[in-house]
Amino acid sequence: MRDFRRFERCTRRGEHGDGLSGGGMRGGGGSGRVFGHGGLRFVLLQLIADKPSHGYELIKAIEERLGGSYSPSPGTVYPTLTLLEELGYLSVDEADAGGRKRYSITEAGQGFLAENRVTADAMLARMNGGVDGAGPRGGRPPQVMRAVENLKLAMRMRLSREPLTPAQASAFAAVLDAAAQQLEQI
Template identity: 80%
Template sequence: MRHFHFGHGHHHCSVARGEHDDGLSGGGRGHRGGRGGGGRVFGHGGLRFVLLQLIADKPSHGYELIKAIEERLGGSYAPSPGVVYPTLTLLEEMGYLSVDTADGSGRKSYSITGSGREFLAANREMADAMMARMSGGVDGAGPRGGRPPQVTRAIENLKLAMRMRLTGAPLTDQQAHEFAAVLDAAAQQIERI
C-alpha cells in the first residue's frame, strides 16, 4: 500500500491510498463515477485545491461543498462524504481551515485561514486548473483548453515527491547528484517528445 505524507510545519499526516485518499487519483478512463463511486475527477490531491477554493469563496458545510461540486459538474459526479470529510479534516490539521460550530445546528462550518490562502496562492495554477476542469465537466480540460489533466496530475505527483524528499532527512552529496540526475534526465526526455 502506498502512503502519501503531507507536511505542514512540524505536523505530518500520512494518508493511505484507498483509505482516506483525497486525490481521487488515477485514470478514470471515461468513467463518470457516481455518488461514492470510483470517479477519478481531480487527480491526486486535486480535491484539496477545489475544497479550499470553494471555501475561500464562501465558508461552507461539508454537505454544501459536495453539492457545489456536483452542481458544477452538471450532476455527473459527486465526491463521496467518505472522501470529502477526511480531506476537510486533513486541511484543518494542516492549519488551512478553521471550523465553527456556533450556528447551533451542530454541523461544522469551514472557513479558510491565512495559511490556507497562502497555500492557495502558492498553488494558484493547480487550483485554477482544478476549478477549470469542473467548469469543463468530467471529461473536458476546462473552458480554456490548456494542459491535459494527466500531465497536470503527473506534474503534481512529481512536485509532491520532491517536496516529501526535500523536507525529510538532508540529502548527502551523492543523493543530491542522483536527485539532480533524475530531474535532468526527465527534462531531456520531455524535450524529445
C-alpha cells in the same frame, strides 16, 4: 512544506483520500479520478475561500459545477476537510443546531492556495469542464449522458444473466453495430 509532505504521505497510504471514492461517477459510470491525486483539497480550499461552507454545501457545489455528472462522497470530502483543518488551512466555526461545522479558510490556507495557484486553477478548470468534458460547459448534453448510462446498464444487466447463445450474441452485436453506424451519421 513539512505539513504538505505529511498530507502527501497520508494520501498515498489512503488515510485521507481526495480523488474519486469507490464507485466512480453517480449512475454507475466511470472509474477515473475527477481531480487527480490530491486535487480535491485545492477545490475545497478555493470554494471555502469564495464562501465559508458546510461539508454538505461543498459536496453540492461540486456536483452542481459538474452538471450532476459526479458528486464526491462524504467519505472523501470530510476526511480531506479534517486534514486541511489539522494542517491549519481551515478553521471551523461553531457547529450549528444540526451539528454541522462551517469551514472558513485561514491565512495559512490562503497562503497555501496562493503558492499553488496554478494547480488550484487547473483543478477548477477541470471541474468547470466536467468529468471527461461532461460538465455544464463541456459539450456533452445531459440527455446524451443519461442515454449512454442507460445503454451501459442494459448491457450489464443482460450480460449478467445466463450466457448468450451464439445466435443471441450475434443479435446483441448487431444491435450495437447498428447503433454505432447510426451515431456516425448524426
